Amino acid sequence: MNVHRVLTITKKELRGLANEKTILLAILLQLFIALFSSFLMVGLSAMYDPTTYGSISGVKYGVGVVGNDTILKGLLDENPSFKSYQMNLSVALGALKERKLAAVIWTSETPPESVDPVSLTLYTIKNDIQSAVIEVKIKEVFLKYEDILRDVRSDRITKHPVTITSARPVNSNTFYEFIYALLIPLLLFMPAIISAGLVIDLITEEYQQQTIDTLRTTPASMNEIIWGKISACILLVPMEAGLWLVLLILNRIRIGSLPEILLQVIFASSALILVAALLALYYQDRTKSQFIFSTAAVILLLLTLAFPGNPLNIIAQLASESPAPLFWPVLFVFICFCIILTLLIRVTVRKATETS
């Protein structure tokens, strides 16, 4: 195999991508998703962790307290987020419906030391983001109330949990796990998915448009043509992943062990691209190979995620500067995988050349 010819084909494919401006679409797509980041942060991380909403506002909400006189009213007023009013239930609910109150709490008349539970009803507005915020904030008050009541009844409890106090409490909720364990790994593997789809297109196109025979009349061998296409797609991975990393760092997200991350991404992505190329060579038809590849990709992804130390997990560990004990073994496995796939591709190409 002539490396020079492979490189010529690689360059030709990359130039073709640039000419067709399709790569522009890919970058636009990445930017589009980057644009979502604010939405992702609030929307998706709320999904990931609903208490996120609690840190959003510095508002003082009015709460109507109805029913029996308890210490709850005092607890609410202690909290900087709330101001409470003793009210009549019907009036309070009327005010809530007109949004003059943020919530209404009705309390039962059960005394703190009673055998029965103290119950309360929390009224909030349906279909409303504000209600979500209030429920999160009011939860703090209820937890405090629960602690006080539990204290009163503590002689009836037989086993208490180990107490742990925190030297410095954490108030604000961070998006740390969302960013490091989900966003970064997914973003870094998106170029692999794009490139794998691309390699299928590049190979099957030649077959389906019957240009493969024309190509073969050139001095380049079939092997060189295929490897030119594959290397063009593999080259795109570190370029795009690098772009992501730069964007993330510009967003002031600290990322540790950059070289290791890139190594892991390149080899894991290469394995995926080689699988796609193998399928494309075998089926020589876009619809079939894309269909099989995407189904197989979903299966592979689910399967790897089920194991600790999968490439996405390793990237999360590396990026968050935690030790990644499985980094070298997993990298080694992927390199072996790539070598096996390379050999398989060689065999398939030779077979395809012989039959035609």
Next chain:
Amino acid sequence: MIDIWWRSILTIMQMLHQLFTISRWEVKRFFTTMSRDLLPISVILLILLVLVSGFAAQRGMHLQDGLYRIGIDSPTYLEIIGNDPRYTVYDTSNLYGVTPQKAGTDLKIQTGTILRTPGEKGKAAQKSFERDYQAYSDRIYQQQKDLFAAYPLWIQNEYVSSELNFLATQTGQQIGIPGQAYNEAPEPDLPVEEVTPPVSSVPVDSEELRMSLAEQMRNDQEQVSRYTGIFSKADTTQIPYKVPSLLSPPLPFDTIIFIFVFIFPLYFTSQFFMMSIMNERTLRQGEALIAAPIKPEILIFGKMLPYAIGMILLASAILFAVHTDIIAILPLIPVILFFLAFALFIGMVSRSFKELSFISIFFSTIATSYLFFPSLFANVHIVSLLSPVTLVVYVIQGTGYTLMEYLYATSLFYLTSFIIFGICIKNFREEQLFTESSMVSKVRLYLAGLIQPRHWWFSLFIIGLISIPFVLMAQMMYLVLFFNLPMPFSLILIMLLAAFTEEMAKGAGIIALITAMPGFLNARILVIASALIALGFLVGEKLLLFVTISQISDSVFGAALFLSIGMLWMPFLLHTVGVCITGALVLYKGPKALPFGLALATAVHLTYNLYMLRGWLW
């Protein structure tokens, strides 16, 4: 008379016959290309998929393993961490007084006190630990014989509907704005309805509560069961009482799964249709068909029918599998049409497979975000109703939807699909299908195809009119994307993008005219053309707004998008001036000046909108 009837019935019969013939061909073609070597492997893959998802659900997702390092000085704390794989545990019993940072850990528990390293990671580690601690103490309290001593407080949630809806109060912006708690207890303005207070005792015995509690804790702990649990809807009659630590806002966590369950197969099937159209072109099979005396619409719909039926069957099967009312299929029909319309369009315009892939990935990302993001806020915010998928979520929750909500969520999907079908049918001709021109010039050609040279003035009006659903859809997307940014940035960003989109849509009319009738445009025609496009635009906007968008359009964000509802001559003038600016630059400076023209027109448009909205901004 009877003769005419008879003949038209015959024609219809003939057309239906042709339609079904083509559908049959398509099905046959699909199965002959797919079955030979694909069927066995598809079956194997499907079995593998089921097996692997079962396996993955059982083992859980390992994404966060070993993210944090924790040092403990006594094995008792291991009980707290349980089997949380996020922690790598170190023994730091001989490192008393050493900071966690020096000890090489993110957290350190030292004689009952938890210490953390400074920075985001330390905070995140502590937060996760505190959550584990909560679960641990819940485990202990839940086993207490006297449940009401361990859990003395039980809360019941009640939701009331607001008399004022979202429009009047702009929930979207209230998050950022300082609230105004009254000094005195507020009095409602409307007459007060008498409400009977809830009963004082919890009407359930402690063992039932204990079981319900265990169930709730399990759901809270295992994220996966949260998703799979919805498929077995047995536990809908849960006891409505919760303990404070399990109180969580009603966010639709399961939506994310629904979207993938519904959207992914639909999108995939539309891909096959896209490839079928593309194959007609690359393999030139289509030529014979187009030459045959069959109308293009019959050809297109004939080819499409099997895929449409397949998609509907697929969606119904999923609904059936999750035991959901079949009425949830209705909101999915416009989504299916929308996917098929775009599949047809993309199949017709792409030059190569890679272009096809990129455009379809691009399209699917945007379409999925449009469907997905609003429905995240189902039950939380009215913006969620922009997505038909939200209605599916409603049906699954058992609340159903109203006709008004259906219109509101789906009309844009129906309209844009029909318009795209129309444009594609008009251009389903040999000279359009088999040219190797770039995307941009193809889109120009398609636009030019809409211009009837003899009635160019009417064509322009129509172009203005049909661009409206697309413009609105784009604007709705901005609304969804940016409504939770802080004010007034969100407002200004939405206005800027909205103005740009409108100018771009109107500029398309001028481009179409120039492409279809080169040399025809001059200063006088430009003014007339601009006025006509603006008129079409205005009529379309008003028509659609009154049908559907009234809910959104009354909010601040709506005001930013649909300012032009007010007095009629002002927006008309604004629209005309906008097109004129773009057109004039293109006319006198050549096509390269289009971006400058658009930028200038957008600037004028934005200035006008800002002036009209000044009450909100300064």
